[in-house]
Amino acid sequence: MTDLNFHVLFDALPSPYMVLDTELRFVAANPAYLAVTKRRLEDLLGRYLFDMFPDPGENGRRLAASFRRVLDTGQPDTLAYLPYAIALPEAEGGGLSYRYWTCAHTPLPGPNGKTAFILQNTVDVTDIVRSGEDATLPFRQIPETSALIQRAQEASAMKDALAREADAFRRLFQQAPSMIAVLSGPDHEITFANDTLISFLGGRELVGVNVRGGLPDIAAQSFMGWLDDVYRSGTPISGNGVPIRVARPDQNAADHYVDFAFHPIFDEHGAVKGVFVQGMDRTTHVEAEQRQRVLLDELNHRVKNTLANVQSIAKLTLKDSESPAAARAAFEARIMALSHAHELLSRSSWRGADLRAILTRELRPYGANRAQLTGAPVRLAPRAAVAMGMVAHELASNAAKHGALSNGEGRIMADWHLEPDDGGSSLKIAWREAGGPTVGRPERRGFGSRLIRMSLEGELGGTTDMRFDSDGLKCHISIPYEDGLRHEHD
Amino acid sequence: MKMVCGMSTTDKLQGLKVFVVEDEAIIAMMLEDMLSDLGCNVIGPCTGLKQAHEMLAGAETPNVAILDVNVGGEQVYPVATALKERGVPLVFATGYGSVGLAEVWRACVTVQKPYTQDDIVRALGMAVGA
The missing domain is CATH 3.30.565.10 (Histidine kinase-like ATPase, C-terminal domain)
Structure with missing residues (x-):
């Protein structure tokens, strides 16, 4: 019986694997990993992972934290879902490729029994994610196509975790005291609207409606132009105490004042695909301020008037x-x-x-x-x-x-x-x-x-x-x- | 009780026919006295818009008018318009200063209540170009 050569096995695995030392330097990577990351082995070996694949943001922090947990606990750690852009080589035109990954990090002990290496199995799930992706990312349901994910059992656990996370997010946003909506596309189709916003707009059906065509009372006001601007420019817009007239189906049109913020939502290529809307009904506050201003003006006027009366009485009495x-x-x-x-x-x-x-x-x-x-x-x-x-x-x-x-x-x-x-x-x-x-x-x-x-x-x-x-x-x-x-x- | 003021201006105010709209009795009385002291002839004081329109229709064209902005809960602007059409220079008296005036009248001379006799002399002088 021929001896099994583990190097051959490692290189033959169809799933991407790589090994890091405790300083997060590359020790090994199999051809599947090199293929998916579009790198050559000699460029990676001995190099620090975050020099090779830098991400100063939240995703970089999550990845580093996962490595840290493996090193600290000696237990495997999984990142169910990690958006992570990687730089493309010059030969492929450079730039960033926006990808989604699931990663399993397994500790490998050294001679003294302590963790000496981390084995990473990383799977590019970008296609699966994109197949179900829309502008509602934190709220989307996990597609049932997850059978494609190689580690079936883990994938199922990940799916549950992700679904729980998405549910938690959804609940949080749904019940938030401020108004929240997620709009998709140039006509601002509403893909998510929370309870506060729905009740502010008079209990209307909002999800699936586009703002341009389906909410004529809102579209007729400046908000439409601002949404278009955000969608076109990718620059956020916010406003304080902005008047808005809401035509509620159940009652007369009501005038309100809102603080709002419109933020662009980008796709993996950095193009705007929607607008994240937040709003706060400030009507009570603004009206109280206006009342106070009116009262102060009135007080000022009355004092002036009373002084004018006293002055007149003085002048006329003396005379x-x-x-x-x-x-x-x-x-x-x-x-x-x-x-x-x-x-x-x-x-x-x-x-x-x-x-x-x-x-x-x-x-x-x-x-x-x-x-x-x-x-x-x-x-x-x-x-x-x-x-x-x-x-x-x-x-x-x-x-x-x-x-x-x-x-x-x-x-x-x-x-x-x-x-x-x-x-x-x-x-x-x-x-x-x-x-x-x-x-x-x-x-x-x-x-x-x-x-x-x-x-x-x-x-x-x-x-x-x-x-x-x-x-x-x-x-x-x-x-x-x-x-x-x-x-x-x- | 004659107050001391710039003689050149007060001289020019002698005999001036001043149309007065002021709905508050005590203030109207004082303004009437101030104007009489300056040698002006007071037309009014009118205490309401209706009375003002009637008096304006019956009276000789005044040389200048002093108008309280809020008259019995109404704004004096219709009277101001009628006076302007007859070429009468206007002085507005208001407890709010010139910000209490509608935009189109902001360029007019204003006196803020409470005002002194000197304020009235100055305002009339500016209005009639004395």
Whole structure:
């Protein structure tokens, strides 16, 4: 019986084998290995594997880690699936050949029993992978053609592992809180869409649909152009707070803001074959920011406006007063009236204030028994409430100076009601003073009467009728009333 | 209470017919006083757009107008357009500054509330070229 020559056996194996030492230098390689890697034996022997087949990326790290495990544990290690580009020789035009491999690494002991070599059996599974490949790589199902893989038993284990890995990936992406889609081809056919994206787009069927033809509402917006750009250029595009209008089948079109990133997916030749889409619905955040900006603008405007009012009161009071002391007192009292109106309004978050509350606040300093207020609750909108507060203050302080509140006995009767008129209703207020000293029409129009006329007739679009009867002032006010009075804004 | 301002400008403002739209009573009163102090004749103050259009139809063509931008929840631009068609120079008064103005009116003179009498003198001067 002829002795079996293991060199002959090694060289005759149809599957690619090579042997590395512990420094990962080539010790041997069989012709099948040289054929598949397109290398000559003399070019490899003694050379460091990663000098021969460099890969600075994740796949290089995975391969190195597998060798490390074999050396550390003395146990075989398998890489079920390893994409690994190898450089083509000049004679074949150079460049990189993108290949997929499965590798089994087996420790070979040296004389002292320690691992001295690593035997690698590597199988090029590129054709199998490509046969089932599309743009959904992490999500693809393993083709049943794996019978072609030489190590049938290992292949089955690998297949399960890979399927589990793919399933885990799929679940992870499917349930991710951000929106994820994988698009394939120039028309952006959706080959994967996760739950968040499906619900964002209103529960539509997405997989198998192409964005260009099947999602007209999205395709009509800038997103289509960006997808085309990424597909054409291979350059990622991202955007923050980009408005998007989604026509949901179950409800009206809704405006949203999204952060998004479109990344190209490359094939083994480096050509773009699809787009990886990630998105985050930022509508709540963007709208909150917008609301805040509006509120700040409004606050700024209101402060400016209030300052303008204070300035006007100061200027007009100084001009109108007989002495600096009188000016100071009148100015303070008017600022306080403005402040009271603001206080009442802030209690309702500036929705409005009740007429009775406004009148009560301005008459309070003169004693509760001096004024009789009669009328149902009437809500005044902010502008009307401020104007009415200032008017009530002027009427009351005038009464305190010259009218019913200037002696011990006089009284004020204020009553009001809503009266329907053409197209709406009017708020009628009657202010009657009695028991005060006899009054006559003042010789000149001061701040108070000017303000009353300008506020009620001008600002609030109403009418006033002031009569200085012998028993006291009668002031009849009528202002248009549409639930809360007009002038919600200014 | 006359304030001291650049005499050459204030002289040119004497007798100027100033159309005023301002819906806030207290501010309207102050502006009315400021203009009277400067020797201007005030047309208005109008506190609403409807009143402004009516007054504009009945009055002599003003020499200049001071317009509050937001008048009773409405924007003053229709009145501004009517005035512009009659060749009246405009000054806008707003709590937002010139950014509170619609794009087409940004080139107009603006005064930001609160404004002083000097601000009004300067704005009128720029508007009428005094």
